[in-house]
Amino acid sequence: MPAITFIHPDGKSDRVETSGGESAMQAATRLGLDGILAECGGNAMCATCHVYVDESWVARLPAVADDEDALLDGTAAERLPNSRLSCQIHITPELDGLVLRLPERQV
Amino acid sequence: MSAPGSAVSGVPHLDVDPFDMTFFADPYPTHERLREAGPVVYLDKWKVYGVARYAEVHAVLNDPATFCSSRGVGLSDFKKETPWRPPSLILEADPPAHTRTRAVLSKVLSPTVMKQVRDRFAAAAEERVDALIDKRSFDAITDLAEAYPLSIFPDALGLKAEGREHLIPYASVVFNAFGPPNQLRQEAIERSMPHQAYVAEQCQRDNLAPGGFGACIHAQVDEGAITAAEAPLLVRSLLSAGLDTTVNGIGAAVYCLARFPDQWQRLRNDLSLGRGAFEEAVRFESPVQTFFRTTTREVELSGAHIGEGEKVLMFLAAANRDPRRWDSPDSYDITRRTSGHVGFGSGIHMCVGQLVARLEGEVMLTALARRIAKIEITGEPKRRFNNTLRGLDSLPVTITPA
Numbered sequence: 001m002p003a004i005t006f007i008h009p010d011g012k013s014d015r016v017e018t019s020g021g022e023s024a025m026q027a028a029t030r031l032g033l034d035g036i037l038a039e040c041g042g043n044a045m046c047a048t049c050h051v052y053v054d055e056s057w058v059a060r061l062p063a064v065a066d067d068e069d070a071l072l073d074g075t076a077a078e079r080l081p082n083s084r085l086s087c088q089i090h091i092t093p094e095l096d097g098l099v100l101r102l103p104e105r106q107v
Numbered sequence: 108m109s110a111p112g113s114a115v116s117g118v119p120h121l122d123v124d125p126f127d128m129t130f131f132a133d134p135y136p137t138h139e140r141l142r143e144a145g146p147v148v149y150l151d152k153w154k155v156y157g158v159a160r161y162a163e164v165h166a167v168l169n170d171p172a173t174f175c176s177s178r179g180v181g182l183s184d185f186k187k188e189t190p191w192r193p194p195s196l197i198l199e200a201d202p203p204a205h206t207r208t209r210a211v212l213s214k215v216l217s218p219t220v221m222k223q224v225r226d227r228f229a230a231a232a233e234e235r236v237d238a239l240i241d242k243r244s245f246d247a248i249t250d251l252a253e254a255y256p257l258s259i260f261p262d263a264l265g266l267k268a269e270g271r272e273h274l275i276p277y278a279s280v281v282f283n284a285f286g287p288p289n290q291l292r293q294e295a296i297e298r299s300m301p302h303q304a305y306v307a308e309q310c311q312r313d314n315l316a317p318g319g320f321g322a323c324i325h326a327q328v329d330e331g332a333i334t335a336a337e338a339p340l341l342v343r344s345l346l347s348a349g350l351d352t353t354v355n356g357i358g359a360a361v362y363c364l365a366r367f368p369d370q371w372q373r374l375r376n377d378l379s380l381g382r383g384a385f386e387e388a389v390r391f392e393s394p395v396q397t398f399f400r401t402t403t404r405e406v407e408l409s410g411a412h413i414g415e416g417e418k419v420l421m422f423l424a425a426a427n428r429d430p431r432r433w434d435s436p437d438s439y440d441i442t443r444r445t446s447g448h449v450g451f452g453s454g455i456h457m458c459v460g461q462l463v464a465r466l467e468g469e470v471m472l473t474a475l476a477r478r479i480a481k482i483e484i485t486g487e488p489k490r491r492f493n494n495t496l497r498g499l500d501s502l503p504v505t506i507t508p509a
């Protein structure tokens with residue numbers, strides 16, 4: 001199973017083994033990781049699962065959809081060019097090793 | 108052919124009426140019976156299937172092609188009966204029609220818009236606490252759970268000052284009308300004419316102040332997203348679903364925090380838990396208890412065979428306390444990871460106003476916890492009975508300022 005890494009604002013990191021077909025958000029909440037709130041449970045409605053994708057990975061993710069784009073304008077922490085909603089990142093084998101940085105705040 | 112839900116398909120039949128007064132007074136033992144009887148049950152009283160476990164409720168919510176909303180999300184099947192009012196263009200619609208109207212309301216109630224209204228909502232919460240501290244003893248439902256949303260939401264929508272007393276009664280009709288033709292529903296609809304007339308009038312473009320949510324919906328007509336005939340009905344959705352729900356949500360949270368002083372102390376020690384305290388109250392009390400779907404085809408759900416055109420009742424409240432999904436489901440824990448609860452639904456119809464509800468809940472609870480040391484219940488809480496909404500009619504309390 002592909003594994004992904006979350007880096008917290010204080011620099012600490014958590015490596016998470018994903019299980020079949022889940023999103024990065026689901027992997028994080030399944031492990032009770034601090035820093036991903038996911039208030040809408042992955043329905044692309046809340047923008048509280050915001051992450052910054054490590055620069056080396058940005059181009060390898062599927063493009064941002066329109067609804068995700070609109071929600072990203074409303075994130076609590078600043079939106080950057082590498083901002084994504086982790087509930088919209090579905091972990092496939094090609095994403096093994098993905099690195100996501102957590103923002104300072106989600107609300 | 109076997110009768111709907113007959114023993115052949117192995118679906119247990121239950122003699123339970125989840126819309127009667129004794130059930131409303133204490134739904135929890137029945138919720139447990141429903142969950143434990145099987146993944147899918149059949150309720151003979153209303154001839155509907157029921158799902159009360161988290162997995163099945165979540166599955167039904169997330170398969171809108173099979174479990175549709177356009178035939179009504181109450182007991183009444185719009186294919187067989189004329190709806191009591193013109194159907195909602197969002198709640199009672201399926202894709203692709205739903206996709207278009209939903210996009211409009213999502214934009215009007217987006218996280219970006221919440222950032223803009225946040226300071227206003229927070230200031231009103233502080234004012235509410237000022238007034239409560241002056242009173243010391245008050246009814247936490249009328250003076251807090253109702254007074255706070257009434258002080259901001261109608262203004263945020265852009266409603267005129269006159270006639271607002273119709274808002275809560277109108278919502279109460281809407282939520283009673285999802286239920287079966289019992290006394291609650293019949294009486295509510297019989298008395299609804301003046302409230303319906305008020306609401307229809309306020310949904311018109313000329314009656315909505317510029318800059319409010321209502322005007323923003325009408326502005327979408329100019330963008331070509333919706334027609335001029337659709338806009339008033341979408342405004343109506345906010346009038347129906349945007350006020351009484353948060354009244355019951357905030358009421359639930361205050362009732363929880365007054366009943367569980369240890370959780371109140373935790374919140375006082377860490378004000379950043381206000382948002383979580385509200386969300387957990389929505390899970391724990393589930394102000395919106397139930398919704399229906401109608402099957403568009405024969406379907407197999409967790410081993411149960413369901414025919415086409417059957418109503419399926421989803422017990423959101425029971426799913427939110429399913430021990431298969433939640434640790435200690437019957438305890439109110441403001442630090443719980445609530446992500447995934449179905450108090451706001453799930454899937455394409457998941458509450459489009461959830462950000463408004465959370466914002467109201469967060470700023471109100473945070474303002475209370477910052478300035479109030481203690482909330483004591485000083486009289487018997489009285490329940491308000493509604494076919495869909497769960498909440499109190501009155502909650503007498505006395506507070507001690509910090």
Ligand code: HEM
Pocket residue numbers: 176180197198199209212216344345348349350352353355356357389393394395398423449450451452453455456457458459460461463464
């Ligand atoms: C604590 C407060 C609230 C609760 C518990 C709640 C609950 C729900 C639930 C369970 C649904 C799903 C209906 C379904 O699946 O058929 C829903 C949908 C909806 N809610 Fe809320 N709600 C709340 C607040 C609000 C607010 C503040 C608004 C408006 C500002 C609102 C507007 C709506 C609308 C328009 C829909 C229909 C969405 C659709 O069908 O796509 N709600 N709500």
Ligand code: FES
Pocket residue numbers: 025037038039040041042043044045046047048049071085086087088
């Ligand atoms: S979990 Fe809500 S937008 Fe991702």
